[in-house]
Amino acid sequence: MNVAAYFETLASELDSLKDRVRQLISDHHWLSDGEWKETVLRSVLRRHLPASIKIGRGFVIKPDSPSKQIDVLIYDSSMPTLFLDGDIVMVTPDAVRGIIEIKTKIYNVSDFTAKAQTLADNADFILSAYPSQFRDLPQKIFVGIFSYETDLKQHDHQELLSALQTLAQHNPHKVINHAAFGQSQFIRFWETDPSSELPSTGYNQWHSYYLKNKAAGYFVNNVVDSVASNSVSLNPTVWFPIEGKENKLVAQAAL
Template sequence: MQGGKTMSQRDFLEYHKSIAAELKATKDRVQYLIGSNHWLTVGEHKEAVLRKVLRGHIAETYHIGTGFVCGPDTTSHQIDILISSRDKPILFEDGELRIVTPDMAIGIVEVKTRMPMSRDLEEVLQKIADDVEMIRTNGNQQCLAGLFIYEPYNTIGGPERILGIVQKVTNGEESRAINWIAAGPDIFIRYWCKGEDAQSIQGPVWHSYCLSGLAHAYFSSNVVWDICPHSELNMQYAWFPIEGGKERYRQWYIGLNDLQPRRFSLVKEAAASRS
């Protein structure tokens, strides 16, 4: 025992740090070799890196690739990371590429190199919300959605800017809610369908967390944990190794129908005033 941590806790934490380091190192290698003249190839490689990491952890009952979801009236955009069931018929498959019906889609993830400017970020999140809404209303209400950004967040506004935009594109509809966002290696955002699950406000809410160097690993862990619903709660220590839990690192929140984000310190002050 040292510094209040056992050896196993310390090892799990370092393990998840190594996942984040692996993501960064692997995605950089192709760019080092071919430079910035082939951004399409680099972008596709970064998607493949995250698919490989998720594939190494998610249950074998799911397929991780890329592809499209065909609804009765429309087809999704091309999905960078499409997590689909292995136990239902497939419309089309060629290597990693799959075209499936909405009931097959378990999760969708968009991958970006860096944080887009506000207007572009809204377009990205709008696209994800449109796709997951189509899936949820045509076959799988439990489909999950996320946005994964590699480079550190360095634009004006902080995580509250992202929260404001993700709430806006949802239009107050739970069917459009985006579940996870990794905004670089430090900022993680998670949607809670019931705020009281994480001791914040009542009802659906997004929380932002400052997880220095661990946002990418926590994104992966949340995808795996949420996709695999039979995980035992007492096994969380292996997937979420921050001592005391990530809730200690909450910064901002916004409810599904809020007008603007608020700091968590205000939640604590309000609770203290009521006690």
């Protein structure tokens, strides 16, 4: 199986689908265009996630308040839902398995920081609700931002990681653990050192990569890994390119 080639075709598919609504309505209704881009990624994710995991958009509800709206809300279907109608869903924090913010384009680091703030706040809102449930690792849900296009370059990566540090404020609950920008730029937060063969905890660093035409594939399959890690770890070369990505490392920063 050529996983690298599959990742490249996935990038091409997302790129071709993302502008379908815009081509029909031009610039007359940007809200519909943005909602379509959310639909595209949700559809791709549904192809790969186990039946026990559902995807919608909506809110996480606590007794005193709701979260801010979540573009892609990944939740455990064995848990009860407070509200479900089409793609709109409302659940309690313990049902959440991941949250994703989707953007059409991120122009620069300042733009990223502004757009990622809601995601960091929502992650903290969810993870702080049940601290004992998530005590083993800094993050146990997928927290990601996906941008179809970007003006960011590799020389921006260190500043980008500094922005992630600022957003987190040394709080593991506010860590954005995955990000994809355009077709080739990807960030992952590692609890353990990916270059070490020995499992360890306490590493807690972001790594940024330049992965030509593979960022979307890494993003999507890391969602799968986050909810079905046992299966993925048993079949790593089916889910990720055999050559890995640490040789494509651009920058890194500690929590």
